[in-house]
Amino acid sequence: MSSLHVVIGGGPAGVFAAIRCKTCNPSAQVVLLEKTNQLLAKVRISGGGRCNVTHACFDPRQLIQNYPRGAKELLGPFHHFQPKDTVSWFEDRGVFLKTEDDGRMFPVTDSSETIVQCLLKEAAHAGIEIRKQQRIQSLQKLEDHFLIQLDNQQIKANSILLATGSSSWGHGLAKEFGHTIIKPVPSLFTFNIPSSPLLDLSGISVSEVIVSLKGFDLKQKGPVLLTHWGFSGPAILKLSAWAARALYDLSYKAVLQINWLAALNQEIIYQNLVQSKINHPLQAMPSLLPSNLLSRLCADLHMDSTIALGRLPNKTLEQLAAKLYCDEYLIEGQTTYKQEFVTAGGVDLRGIDFRTMESKIVPGLFFAGEILNIDGVTGGFNFQNAWTTGWLAGTGMGNLKSCIHL
Numbered sequence: 001m002s003s004l005h006v007v008i009g010g011g012p013a014g015v016f017a018a019i020r021c022k023t024c025n026p027s028a029q030v031v032l033l034e035k036t037n038q039l040l041a042k043v044r045i046s047g048g049g050r051c052n053v054t055h056a057c058f059d060p061r062q063l064i065q066n067y068p069r070g071a072k073e074l075l076g077p078f079h080h081f082q083p084k085d086t087v088s089w090f091e092d093r094g095v096f097l098k099t100e101d102d103g104r105m106f107p108v109t110d111s112s113e114t115i116v117q118c119l120l121k122e123a124a125h126a127g128i129e130i131r132k133q134q135r136i137q138s139l140q141k142l143e144d145h146f147l148i149q150l151d152n153q154q155i156k157a158n159s160i161l162l163a164t165g166s167s168s169w170g171h172g173l174a175k176e177f178g179h180t181i182i183k184p185v186p187s188l189f190t191f192n193i194p195s196s197p198l199l200d201l202s203g204i205s206v207s208e209v210i211v212s213l214k215g216f217d218l219k220q221k222g223p224v225l226l227t228h229w230g231f232s233g234p235a236i237l238k239l240s241a242w243a244a245r246a247l248y249d250l251s252y253k254a255v256l257q258i259n260w261l262a263a264l265n266q267e268i269i270y271q272n273l274v275q276s277k278i279n280h281p282l283q284a285m286p287s288l289l290p291s292n293l294l295s296r297l298c299a300d301l302h303m304d305s306t307i308a309l310g311r312l313p314n315k316t317l318e319q320l321a322a323k324l325y326c327d328e329y330l331i332e333g334q335t336t337y338k339q340e341f342v343t344a345g346g347v348d349l350r351g352i353d354f355r356t357m358e359s360k361i362v363p364g365l366f367f368a369g370e371i372l373n374i375d376g377v378t379g380g381f382n383f384q385n386a387w388t389t390g391w392l393a394g395t396g397m398g399n400l401k402s403c404i405h406l
């Protein structure tokens, strides 16, 4: 007896799950319902059009450390499907990935279209029935099946996968089915610092700084980018993810601390400056940072960065060390600008069986991707969540024991 499974949402989680479901159960009918007229829209624009598919981190214990929400729950799933499996899955279909120095993995073509076409080809080859521009009027669970009311048709399904990303519609439906929704708030954003004296230095980046929020035990190391509205770059995006909820609660008003040299402590910076002064008293400040930035930080201390070191009193070097170690800026808002922004919050993970991604409340109802209260930092971790939870949900649906006659 053949079964029918419906995937709602044609993003990476939904498409991947549909393919997996059909692979596990080739005789099943798999229907994918997408609200818009385009599948995989976010994949297309992802990674600046290059699609950061996953991250070269192959140890599940290390991998979960990149998920501010969902780390504990993803440990088991990553033992079933992790970045190594993502790489193999695409390679088996002729799509090869390359690893950048920071671990991010992209298709060798540097084009997200390669990933989109691979997934669409695979879905077509598997025989998935894709229906775009679908409006679901209602979705009910009857005794042993689901009834989906579309504009001019009803579908009876054995199982349903909700893979609608951060849409409030998906959250609302999950809530109707008895799931708790953790309030969605933005994650992976840049900081607005209107009072920053560095706004006109927009475009300058520093390859390794440590950023933290005053009063919080949250630190991130990595590159920072000066923008015309404040700060951006991987270190800032990561900090925003870990502090997503705290910053939301503070209405995005907090003090950003920057350790410009990613130094262990202030004393080390001070000693190095003193040593430079002793060794090269006639030379100007060593090029610790891009010169425009360094001179601006010095100017803030009423100090000339081009002056010979020998003419600077140690007290001044001490002040500079303090500034380089812990420079402070007032965050007054957030901006998601051409970045890999995601939503923190969504379906509460306590209601999900992470062996199959099936609801613990409504048998036959599955969840995958960003609809869940899972989000990763920047670097390919959010797509990996979509691949892993999509793969598990597709497996769970395909292997469903009970099968009604539809």
Ligand SMILES: Cc1cc2nc3c(=O)[nH]c(=O)nc-3n(C[C@H](O)[C@H](O)[C@H](O)COP(=O)(O)OP(=O)(O)OC[C@H]3O[C@@H](n4cnc5c(N)ncnc54)[C@H](O)[C@@H]3O)c2cc1C
Binding pocket: 008, 009, 010, 011, 012, 013, 014, 033, 034, 035, 036, 038, 039, 040, 041, 042, 043, 045, 046, 047, 048, 051, 052, 053, 054, 134, 136, 163, 164, 165, 166, 167, 169, 170, 338, 339, 340, 341, 342, 368, 369, 370, 371, 379, 380, 381, 382, 383, 384, 386
């Ligand atoms: C600009 C940008 C760049 C990004 N770059 C990266 C990157 O390089 N690497 C990375 O790991 N992550 C990246 N992300 C994050 C990543 O795109 C998401 O985490 C991922 O797309 C989530 O997948 P999903 O399938 O769960 O949801 P989505 O991709 O949001 O897909 C959900 C789908 O459901 C559909 N839908 C919603 N409501 C309904 C409904 N009522 N009926 C039917 N269909 C519905 C939507 O139209 C959509 O097609 C980026 C995000 C953005 C915004």
